[in-house]
Amino acid sequence: MVKVNINRFLHTCTLIVCNLTYTIIRLIHSYIKRLVSDWYEKHRSVKIMHRSENFLIVDKPYDMYINSNNPDRKNTLQTELREMLPDLVNPRLCHEFHFVHRLDYPTSGVMCIALNKRAARAASSAFENHKVQKFYLALVHGHIHEPHIVIDKPIGADVREMTGNHKMCTNDSIFCDKPRRSYTTLVVLEHGFWKGKPATKILLAPGTGRRHQLRVHCHHIGHTVIGDYTYSEGKDIEPHRTYLHSLSIEL
Numbered sequence: 001m002v003k004v005n006i007n008r009f010l011h012t013c014t015l016i017v018c019n020l021t022y023t024i025i026r027l028i029h030s031y032i033k034r035l036v037s038d039w040y041e042k043h044r045s046v047k048i049m050h051r052s053e054n055f056l057i058v059d060k061p062y063d064m065y066i067n068s069n070n071p072d073r074k075n076t077l078q079t080e081l082r083e084m085l086p087d088l089v090n091p092r093l094c095h096e097f098h099f100v101h102r103l104d105y106p107t108s109g110v111m112c113i114a115l116n117k118r119a120a121r122a123a124s125s126a127f128e129n130h131k132v133q134k135f136y137l138a139l140v141h142g143h144i145h146e147p148h149i150v151i152d153k154p155i156g157a158d159v160r161e162m163t164g165n166h167k168m169c170t171n172d173s174i175f176c177d178k179p180r181r182s183y184t185t186l187v188v189l190e191h192g193f194w195k196g197k198p199a200t201k202i203l204l205a206p207g208t209g210r211r212h213q214l215r216v217h218c219h220h221i222g223h224t225v226i227g228d229y230t231y232s233e234g235k236d237i238e239p240h241r242t243y244l245h246s247l248s249i250e251l
Contacts, residue, residue: 109246
């Protein structure tokens with residue numbers, strides 16, 4: 001006759017029920033989060049901050065591409081502007097607008113679009129010759145104790161990147177391909193906490209314009225931008241966005 005340890009059996013059943021409950025709660029949370037995200041995707045919009053004869057200044061939402069060669073990708077800055085300002089569409093341009101600079105997909109904030117060829121040439125020249133001042137706000141992990149840091153570290157493509165995120169890395173990595181000089185000025189604004197963990201609000205001024213430069217430089221000094229799934233190595237599944245915002249641009 002087989003003896004059954006009732007206490008152990010009940011304990012095992014309790015663990016199974018707890019695990020199932022936790023799994024169900026996670027699924028419900030994921031579903032609700034997806035519904036909220038879908039609602040936001042449908043209702044958010046690009047804000048027009050300034051319009052002159054030569055330039056259009058907009059506030060780009062986070063998690064939005066500038067443009068895309070994929071016709072099925074509808075939620076881009078290009079498609080939003082086409083709907084909002086059809087009179088500014090230039091059908092002779094590949095992407096209908098003069099995008100003279102770019103913001104990463106997860107980065108929100110100020111963007112400049114030239115409205116004619118002459119303005120586009122002038123703006124592009126200013127960017128290429130580093131005559132443009134850009135400032136960004138970011139919230140990063142940890143407390144940065146130095147009030148001011150200049151990060152002068154070359155950045156290149158990470159050859160391990162296979163997901164299409166165009167991940168970059170600094171030249172101290174053996175996987176860094178064709179690194180180019182990159183430097184960023186960082187100023188600490190405020191120390192605080194995010195979800196009970198140390199966090200620092202910072203002002204960033206890029207001196208060069210490499211892909212993912214600010215995110216890579218913050219990660220390099222050990223203070224990854226909060227919400228940056230790519231450079232946190234997949235650890236930052238929360239919050240719902242990367243806390244990096246284009247604050248201002250001076251042409």
